[in-house]
Amino acid sequence: MRDAGGCNLARGGPYVVTWGRSMKGADKTGRSKGNSRFVQLHHYILECEAWRALSPADRCVYLAMAQLYTGTNNGSIALGVRRAAELASVNKNTAEKSLQALQDHGFIERVVQGGFSRKTPHATEWRLTAFACNKTKLPGTKAFLRWSPQMQNAVPATRTALSQLVGQLARDMAVTVPATRTVGGR
Numbered sequence: 001m002r003d004a005g006g007c008n009l010a011r012g013g014p015y016v017v018t019w020g021r022s023m024k025g026a027d028k029t030g031r032s033k034g035n036s037r038f039v040q041l042h043h044y045i046l047e048c049e050a051w052r053a054l055s056p057a058d059r060c061v062y063l064a065m066a067q068l069y070t071g072t073n074n075g076s077i078a079l080g081v082r083r084a085a086e087l088a089s090v091n092k093n094t095a096e097k098s099l100q101a102l103q104d105h106g107f108i109e110r111v112v113q114g115g116f117s118r119k120t121p122h123a124t125e126w127r128l129t130a131f132a133c134n135k136t137k138l139p140g141t142k143a144f145l146r147w148s149p150q151m152q153n154a155v156p157a158t159r160t161a162l163s164q165l166v167g168q169l170a171r172d173m174a175v176t177v178p179a180t181r182t183v184g185g186r
Contacts, residue, residue: 039066045130050105050147060088061098062107069128075111075135080123106143111135 026032045051054062064087068077079087085095102108106129114124127133129141 037070039063041066042130045144048145048147049149050107050144053147053149054101054105054107055098057088057090057094058098058101058105060090061095062102064088065102065108065126066128069131072134074131075125075127075133077126077128078114078123079126080114083123106141106145106147109141109143 051059061084064084065077065079067087068079081092081096081099084090084099085092088095088098090098099108103110108126109129110124111127111133112122112125114122127135129143131140132138133140
């Protein structure tokens, strides 16, 4: 039954207005039924320095990974380079650089390294640092909030510690370590 304006009055009286669309999949208040999935980006993520420093391809790969996050699989998000390239519509090499950039900027962390070394190849498993890890039950680190442009070209602490250890061993053993030369041999 419709009124003069074409409004559907069949269910709930004049307050449920459908304007010719069926109410299939909606409850009596007009809200949709079921679980519609979506990707949520909070303003604190969009306004941080790390997000602004990402390239558009990096952001597309992050959104592709966030799309795979179901709310219960953080730490088990399986995404290889080829699948990331496919989902983000970028080249495989670009996807690989984007995954590295997302790691460097603190948006994702690798949980399990993927590879072809097994009988059946498996993809790398990731976690989004904005959310709690469902594997370890630890809260989200939100490492991207601590990122700064000065950190971008910094040497990782493990490499620095290793070079200090090698230097100390060389001094202890009284071995002469040759000085590095600059370009031009001077």
